Amino acid sequence: MTKSMTLLVALLSFTFTTSILAQKADNKKAKEPKPSNMWEVGANGGYFFVAGDVPSKFGYAYGVHVRKATDYIFSLRADFLMGRAKGENASRQYTTDWFSATGWGVLSLSSFRFDKAVRNTNYYIMGGAGANSFKSDYFNETTPARKGNIIPRQFTPHAGLGAGLAIRLSKKVNIGLEHQAMLLFGRRADLLDGSEDEGGVRSPFRDIVNYSNIKINYNLGNSSNKSEPLYWTNPLDNVMNDIADVKAKTDEALKDSDRDGVLDIVDQEPNTPPNASVDTKGRTLDSDKDGVPDYRDREPYYPPRAGEEVDAEGIVVNPLPGGGRPGGPGGVNGANGVTEQRVQEMIDEALARYQLTESASSVAEWFLPMIHFGSDQSSIKYSDYGTLASIGRMMKGNPNLRLVVSGFTDQTGPETYNNLLSYQRAKAVIDHLSTNHTIGRGRFVLQYGGKENALVPSSASYMNRRVEFRVATASDVEMDPPSGGANSKSGY
Numbered sequence: 001m002t003k004s005m006t007l008l009v010a011l012l013s014f015t016f017t018t019s020i021l022a023q024k025a026d027n028k029k030a031k032e033p034k035p036s037n038m039w040e041v042g043a044n045g046g047y048f049f050v051a052g053d054v055p056s057k058f059g060y061a062y063g064v065h066v067r068k069a070t071d072y073i074f075s076l077r078a079d080f081l082m083g084r085a086k087g088e089n090a091s092r093q094y095t096t097d098w099f100s101a102t103g104w105g106v107l108s109l110s111s112f113r114f115d116k117a118v119r120n121t122n123y124y125i126m127g128g129a130g131a132n133s134f135k136s137d138y139f140n141e142t143t144p145a146r147k148g149n150i151i152p153r154q155f156t157p158h159a160g161l162g163a164g165l166a167i168r169l170s171k172k173v174n175i176g177l178e179h180q181a182m183l184l185f186g187r188r189a190d191l192l193d194g195s196e197d198e199g200g201v202r203s204p205f206r207d208i209v210n211y212s213n214i215k216i217n218y219n220l221g222n223s224s225n226k227s228e229p230l231y232w233t234n235p236l237d238n239v240m241n242d243i244a245d246v247k248a249k250t251d252e253a254l255k256d257s258d259r260d261g262v263l264d265i266v267d268q269e270p271n272t273p274p275n276a277s278v279d280t281k282g283r284t285l286d287s288d289k290d291g292v293p294d295y296r297d298r299e300p301y302y303p304p305r306a307g308e309e310v311d312a313e314g315i316v317v318n319p320l321p322g323g324g325r326p327g328g329p330g331g332v333n334g335a336n337g338v339t340e341q342r343v344q345e346m347i348d349e350a351l352a353r354y355q356l357t358e359s360a361s362s363v364a365e366w367f368l369p370m371i372h373f374g375s376d377q378s379s380i381k382y383s384d385y386g387t388l389a390s391i392g393r394m395m396k397g398n399p400n401l402r403l404v405v406s407g408f409t410d411q412t413g414p415e416t417y418n419n420l421l422s423y424q425r426a427k428a429v430i431d432h433l434s435t436n437h438t439i440g441r442g443r444f445v446l447q448y449g450g451k452e453n454a455l456v457p458s459s460a461s462y463m464n465r466r467v468e469f470r471v472a473t474a475s476d477v478e479m480d481p482p483s484g485g486a487n488s489k490s491g492y
Contacts, residue, residue: 037069037233039229040066048098052208054088057088061213068229080100084098104162110123127159132182135151136192154191164215258282262282268283275295300314371387374465395433406470412459422448423448445477
């Protein structure tokens with residue numbers, strides 16, 4: 001028995017020493033230090049008894065401990081315990097006073113789960129060794145007048161095993177249930193019940209100290225700069241926090257508060273009104289530099305001359321002669337400025353230089369621009385009127401040309417609503433060209449597409465909210481309007 005116990009102690013000592021050395025080595029190799037975490041202190045009390053030759057009666061003990069996590073799984077704990085055990089049978093009765101100090105290595109089983117950042121329940125097992133002092137007061141049937149005998153105070157080493165459950169009440173406090181069993185070494189290990197023999201025969205079994213207790217534990221440290229003891233936290237907590245930080249920074253970098261198509265990170269005017277025309281830096285456009293932004297300017301491309309003034313809608317209130325302004329002195333029919341007829345001639349000449357004839361095949365490969373829309377909008381922006389005017393001029397210069405007009409949305413929102421919005425965008429462009437540029441409706445082929453036609457792999461990209469143009473072929477047919485359509489509008 002002595003050799004077996006010596007081997008057990010050696011094995012426990014080797015295990016704990018190896019674990020501590022391995023943890024230190026890992027910490028040195030780690031690229032990031034583990035978080036600074038709190039110390040745990042606690043008090044306990046409960047049922048204390050000896051499993052020996054004499055059946056135990058109710059006993060009690062109380063103690064304190066200090067615990068420190070070495071990493072997310074292992075921690076070290078020092079216990080100090082005082083108790084009194086009692087036992088009685090037909091031939092013997094004893095009372096034993098106990099004091100011990102034990103060092104424990106604790107393995108937190110809950111740390112092998114990674115589904116929660118902070119755990120509210122902690123299961124653990126532990127093993128350790130220490131030293132104790134005990135004194136037994138006993139009497140038996142051979143003692144006259146039940147006069148007590150005393151086994152003087154003994155000092156012995158012991159090894160122990162234990163298991164427990166702790167429940168987290170707050171970042172500072174937790175409570176727990178625990179059981180410890182301690183086995184003493186040497187010949188004195190069988191004297192806890194007052195005797196090492198039964199009926200004159202030496203007992204073959206050692207006495208085992210048992211302690212079932214309730215604990216209340218408190219974490220020491222400033223919670224603002226220290227984490228809870230690591231056995232309460234997730235080893236992947238730092239990784240998850242880093243991922244959350246990266247995601248938050250990414251969302252911030254891609255944010256477009258005024259939804260003008262320019263990211264806030266480069267937007268110099270992040271609060272422009274809806275559908276306001278902006279440049280590549282998000283600044284409201286004022287094409288004629290009259291102080292009235294294009295989205296409110298009824299004449300966005302007519303700069304006032306020296307001495308002329310404009311009203312809140314960008315219209316000159318005191319036009320000077322020869323201004324070349326529609327309806328004003330020297331306007332369309334005036335002697336000065338460029339007339340609308342001359343603008344038409346200049347456009348026709350430019351188109352002629354591209355050899356745009358009435359043959360559709362000659363322009364089939366010609367690049368046609370696209371226009372973009374605000375989120376959940378099918379109205380055409382003022383900034384795209386010039387683009388549509390160019391397309392209108394081209395079609396007038398090629399009267400036999402038919403054009404496919406295809407509408408698209410971004411990848412957010414339900415598919416049924418996106419189909420309806422794509423259709424409405426294409427229809428709005430066709431209606432604009434038919435009404436404002438007197439091009440027959442039959443020269444357009446309306447089509448629309450879904451999220452599989454996205455230009456940019458981003459769910460809410462400005463580039464995906466568009467209408468495209470291409471020269472129609474004999475095989476192109478118009479798509480029927482979508483049926484139904486969702487009412488939800490969450491930005492598409």
